Every structure is written in structure tokens, then in C-alpha cells.
Amino acid sequence: DQQVKQNSPSLSVQEGRISILxxxxxxxxxxxxxxxKKYPAEGPTFLISISSIKDKNEDGRFTxxxxxxxxxxxxxxxxxxxxxxxxxxxxxxxxxxxQFYFGTGTSLTVIP
Amino acid sequence: xxxxMQNPRHLVRRRGQEARLRCSPVKGHxxxxxxxxxxxxxxxxxxxxxxxxxxxxxxxPKERFSAEFPKEGPSILRIQQVVRGDSAAYxxxxxxxxxxxxxxxHFGNGxxxxxx
Numbered sequence: 001d002q003q004v005k006q007n008s009p010s011l012s013v014q015e016g017r018i019s020i021l022x023x024x025x026x027x028x029x030x031x032x033x034x035x036x037k038k039y040p041a042e043g044p045t046f047l048i049s050i051s052s053i054k055d056k057n058e059d060g061r062f063t064x065x066x067x068x069x070x071x072x073x074x075x076x077x078x079x080x081x082x083x084x085x086x087x088x089x090x091x092x093x094x095x096x097x098x099q100f101y102f103g104t105g106t107s108l109t110v111i112p
Numbered sequence: 113x114x115x116x117m118q119n120p121r122h123l124v125r126r127r128g129q130e131a132r133l134r135c136s137p138v139k140g141h142x143x144x145x146x147x148x149x150x151x152x153x154x155x156x157x158x159x160x161x162x163x164x165x166x167x168x169x170x171x172x173p174k175e176r177f178s179a180e181f182p183k184e185g186p187s188i189l190r191i192q193q194v195v196r197g198d199s200a201a202y203x204x205x206x207x208x209x210x211x212x213x214x215x216x217x218h219f220g221n222g223x224x225x226x227x228x
Contacts, residue, residue, distance in 0.1 A: 006154075032214050043116070043203055043219035044155070051214050089154065093211050098168035099145070100217060104154035 003027045004092050006103035014111050019077040021106050023090035026071065030092040034100070035064060035075045038087045047088075048075070080110045116220035117186075118204050124226045125194045133189040133223045137206030144187045145217060146172075146179060149201045158202075161187060194227045201225075 005024045013019045021035075031052040036044035050057040050064045050073070057064050063076045077084055087105045117136040125131050137144050146158040157171040161181040172179065176194075181187040191198055201224050205217035 032211075034216055036219075041221070041224075043118075043205075043221045046216040046218065049214070049216055091155075095211070097211055098160045099157040099171070099211070101157070102147075102155040 002104075003030075004090060004101045004103040006088075006090060006106050008106050009104070010107040010109070012109045012111060013080045015082060016079045019075075019080045019084065019108055019110070021075040021077075021088050021090075021108065023073045023075075023103055024071060025073075025092050025101075027092070027094065027101075028071070029094040029096065030101075031095055032093045033064070033066060033073050034091045035062075036089045036091060036102075037084075038089060038105070044089055077108075080108075082110050082112050084108060085110050116204055116206050116218055118202075118220035118223050120223060121221065122224050122226070124228060126228055127195060128193050131191040131194050131198070131225055133191075133202050133204075133225070135187040135189070135204030135206075135220060137187065137204070138208075138218050141206035141208050141218070143207040143210060144181050145205045145207070146187075146189050147203045147205065147219075149203065149222075151200070155203065158189070191225075194225070196227050199225055199227045 034049040035047040038044045048062045066073045087107045089105045090103045091100045093100045144161045147155040159172045159179045160168040176192045178190045201222045203222045205219045209215045
């Protein structure tokens with residue numbers, strides 16, 4: 001049962017434009033959400049997070065938006081750079097739980 | 113300031129052999145998680161441990177798999193009598209606090225297990 005879903009396996013964006021990666025979840029108990037970036041043959045690297053008391057969190061070129069009523073979050077990268085090309089995973093956890101649930105990832109390619 | 117260290121990076125085992133995967137968490141982190149990534153899939157939770165205790169092993173197969181995080185030394189994920197379906201990337205992650213404290217996981221670079 002996939003509680004965190006990333007429905008777009010891949011995304012291509014021109015350098016300098018905005019990249020928007022989407023994530024949906026089913027468990028209303030989730031209250032902490034994260035985005036990780038992963039290069040081939042490396043482990044996931046934490047990028048940005050948001051708690052359920054907020055609807056937006058910004059860190060430099062990265063902004064995460066949370067829509068609790070729609071159970072949807074998105075990651076905006078602007079401007080996109082070739083070095084952003086990687087697989088992006090969203091993840092979620094519940095205060096009462098013991099694990100982070102991960103989506104299946106979206107492979108972002110930023111074209112120079 | 114070392115991050116999560118996993119070794120070996122690559123491990124090849126024949127069917128029926130044992131695989132031992134090691135993980136040293138970030139210094140000061142007492143919470144360790146193991147995740148598995150099968151080809152073309154996302155990260156699947158296996159087990160959550162604190163020092164000397166298994167807190168949640170709901171994601172780990174009941175047979176052949178075991179994990180420990182002793183008082184001294186690294187966390188170990190052990191797979192006995194490996195089968196081809198065990199071939200995957202195994203990632204260890206650590207955290208300074210329990211879930212519910214809005215603390216992200218810090219991942220190692222994984223061990224890629226290949227069973228021939």
C-alpha cells in the first residue's frame with residue numbers, strides 16, 4: 001500500500017526555468033514532509049522539509065508547498081540548473097509512527 | 113564531521129551465503145533506520161533501532177533477516193542464506209531524535225548487494 005505517491009517518473013526542464021515536482025499522500029496522520037535528492041550510486045540527500053502547521057517553506061532556490069486538504073505537496077526549483085538533475089523523493093512521517101514513507105521518485109533532467 | 117558510513121559499498125554473494133552490512137551513524141545519533149531500494153522502486157522501510165533495542169522491524173522479512181545496533185560499534189543488517197531477490201541497494205540512515213521531532217534522516221551511500 002503506497003501511502004506516498006509520485007505519479008511522474010520523469011521530468012525535463014530547460015535550464016533557468018522552473019521545475020515543479022509533485023507528491024500525493026493518503027494518510028491524514030502525516031504531519032512532517034521532506035524532499036530528498038539522489039544522485040546515482042549515492043544515498044539520498046536531505047533537501048527541504050515542511051511541517052503540517054505551515055503551507056510553505058523556502059530555502060534559496062527551493063520552495064515546498066503543502067496543501068493539506070488535497071493531501072498534496074510540491075517542490076519548486078527556480079531557476080533550475082543542470083546540477084539539479086537527479087532523482088527526487090518525497091517522504092512523509094506521522095508523529096505517532098516509527099518510519100518515513102517514501103515515494104517512488106521523479107527523475108529530473110535539466111537541459112542546458 | 114563524518115556522515116553516515118556504510119560498508120562495504122558493493123557486496124557480491126552466491127545464493128545461500130550470508131551477507132553482513134555495516135552502518136556507522138552520524139556521531140551522536142542514536143536512532144538508526146535501514147531501508148531497501150529494489151531496482152526501479154522507491155525506498156522501503158525495513159527496521160528502526162535505537163542503541164541496543166529494536167523499536168520497529170515491521171518492514172523486515174520474518175525469516176533470514178536480522179538487525180542489531182549494539183552499545184559499541186556499528187549497526188549490522190544480516191541476511192542469511194541470500195537469494196537472488198535480495199539483490200538491492202540497502203541504505204542506512206540516522207537521526208539524533210525520534211520521529212515526531214521534525215528531524216530529517218541522514219543517509220549513507222548504501223551497500224549494493226548482488227546475489228549470483
